[in-house]
Amino acid sequence: MEFKEFTKIYEVSNQDISREVYRNNQNTIRIKKEITAVNNLEKIFNAVFYISYKKGFQAMSMRDLSQKTGMSLGSLYAYFKGKNDLLGIIQTQGWAIIKKDIEQVSKSHEAPLEKLKAVIKAHIFLSELFRPWFFFTFMEARNIAAVKSMEDHTQKILTDILVAGEKQDVFKPGNHHLTASIIKAMQQEWYLKQWKYKKLNVSVDQFADHLVGMVEAFCLV
Amino acid sequence: MEFKEFTKIYEVSNQDISREVYRNNQNTIRIKKEITAVNNLEKIFNAVFYISYKKGFQAMSMRDLSQKTGMSLGSLYAYFKGKNDLLGIIQTQGWAIIKKDIEQVSKSHEAPLEKLKAVIKAHIFLSELFRPWFFFTFMEARNIAAVKSMEDHTQKILTDILVAGEKQDVFKPGNHHLTASIIKAMQQEWYLKQWKYKKLNVSVDQFADHLVGMVEAFCLV
DNA sequence: GTCTATACGTGGATAGAC
DNA sequence: GTCTATCCACGTATAGAC
Incomplete structure (x- = not known):
């Protein structure tokens, strides 16, 4: 997509x-x-x-x-x-935007790899669509408990997919919590450093594909 | 190391x-x-x-x-x-810490892969040693021009290594600027989300190794 | 629904005693 | 070198006219 x-x-x-x-x-x-x-x-x-x-x-x-x-x-x-x-x-609304989306996407697809790709991309695309909301939420809400629990929540979705994928011998074994966490970091990069990607002339699609490529290279058996 | x-x-x-x-x-x-x-x-x-x-x-x-x-x-x-x-x-000092280190490390090693690993790890270790300085610098200085130019600078070091590695057929071709940029994002994750890795019980060494593993999987031919 | 004028508190900064 | 007391500006918030 x-x-x-x-x-x-x-x-x-x-x-x-x-x-x-x-x-x-x-x-x-x-x-x-x-x-x-x-x-x-x-x-x-x-x-x-x-x-x-x-x-x-x-x-x-x-x-x-x-x-x-x-x-x-x-x-x-x-x-x-x-x-x-x-x-x-603003924080409440920002939170609602993210939450609604993630739940929606994580229900589509069945195959782990497809699901993983879809979830990763959907989040990047959403953050592009509402970039100021994402940026603001990250920067101004860092230590609010609500935000941490949301991070945990969205990260769990990724972890679950990785675990399911390992069971089906699609993904390599490993510390899936850690991998999920790093995937999240890479996604965040897109809206945190917008100025950089504008300068590098990198589009959302390029960025998303690159990221998916990295994840595949590391996770696939 | x-x-x-x-x-x-x-x-x-x-x-x-x-x-x-x-x-x-x-x-x-x-x-x-x-x-x-x-x-x-x-x-x-x-x-x-x-x-x-x-x-x-x-x-x-x-x-x-x-x-x-x-x-x-x-x-x-x-x-x-x-x-x-x-x-x-504080900002000036934080900047000085980062700059001094990076230049030092990037001079050691010759082989691209070893050099890449060393640079990645050194940065993570340094950010662990002076975590408050790194966190503060990132959070409070985001839009200062000096900080952006520093980001460019440290990123260039990574990009150069990747380019050199491609020439020696050690690394796959690709958008090295983008890869370097994402590596930086992953490194930053360590000091930005300290609370998370404490909770996950992940040590600096584990984190650094995991990250190096991901980069290798993606970059090596 | 939107404006101007104003009250009140907080916070940065300094003077001057010890 | 460090403290207390104090000054003054700025920022949040409200009252009340239009």
């Missing part, structure tokens, strides 16, 4: 995400008109990602955010209770 | 680092007695790493730092001009 294909199957836009956030937080968001709210939420998220990418969420002031969105300080506080609340909203 | 061996060859302690920092910054540091200065600098760095690991450097207040070091606010400012200055000092 290539990235283009993936985007057609996985039809979710940034607007959809903002709408989801709006509906999940209608109790705290003071805006009544959905269209207005969704549009502004999108503006807010983009601004947060932009500023946080450069200097981190903590260093971003509400005045920064006000300037970048073009909205006043007062308006912003109609969309979230406080800066900390905003952080929580 | 194993980690134990490495530590014997590379005989540098945290004290040595603090002393280096002291000597490099004698113009701005107001303390005259070296012993006092070096001891307190070490305390300061450890405190910075501890607090920043949990909430990031920006979120760390000078009062946090004062409490954790047991030194007063006033005293702290005798060691650096300001919070921003402190950040710069």
Whole structure:
């Protein structure tokens, strides 16, 4: 599967995400008109990602955010209770995006190798589609327990596939936990070092294929 | 080479680092007695790493730092001009540690495969020895141009080895820039996700060997 | 729903005693 | 060299007009 294909199957836009956030937080968001709210939420998220990418969420002031969105300080506080609340909203949503996807993909395919390839690629493609969410979640949430448990969760999926593959004599024996962990690291690389791959002129598809190639070389009997 | 061996060859302690920092910054540091200065600098760095690991450097207040070091606010400012200055000092030193090592190691060995293994392992071992410095540098300096150029630099060393190996028919042809980049990502994993490998009970040596195994499987003809 | 004006607290930094 | 006390700016958050 290539990235283009993936985007057609996985039809979710940034607007959809903002709408989801709006509906999940209608109790705290003071805006009544959905269209207005969704549009502004999108503006807010983009601004947060932009500023946080450069200097981190903590260093971003509400005045920064006000300037970048073009909205006043007062308006912003109609969309979230406080800066900390905003952080929580983004993290929760980022988490939801990742979780939903992984579960979906890991159910498709049966053969271990095909399954492994599909899971690896799906995660990279998803992180490409929502790169700012992934980057932000990684950078700003590092020590939250929730994030660690999510890492464990997604890693377990990979480990299970490797173990199943070994039983079917498709994969070599070895420390599958460790292999799974390193695969995860390689996937993360794509959204953590975007600037590098832009400079190297490497596309998502190239990156994903290269990574799959490395995993195959190491795991296959 | 194993980690134990490495530590014997590379005989540098945290004290040595603090002393280096002291000597490099004698113009701005107001303390005259070296012993006092070096001891307190070490305390300061450890405190910075501890607090920043949990909430990031920006979120760390000078009062946090004062409490954790047991030194007063006033005293702290005798060691650096300001919070921003402190950040710069740590980053510069972190950078120096990495740079010095890599250059040293890349000169040893001649055969591409041996050289590749040595460079990969040395970096992992070094990052283990000075893990807080590496973690801090990665997390707090992500978008500084200096850091990007350093990434390029260390990556180039790996790329060159791969290219040389291909010419000697030891390594398969391929996108060596991309491979080098992914190797770097795998190395970084060791100090970025320390908590995970502690939980998995994976030692530095195991990790390094596993990684070398993956690279060999992929690169060797 | 969005704005401006403003209150209030926190945090970086310094002065000056010891 | 280190401390306490204090200054001042900046940033979060709210009130209330439009």
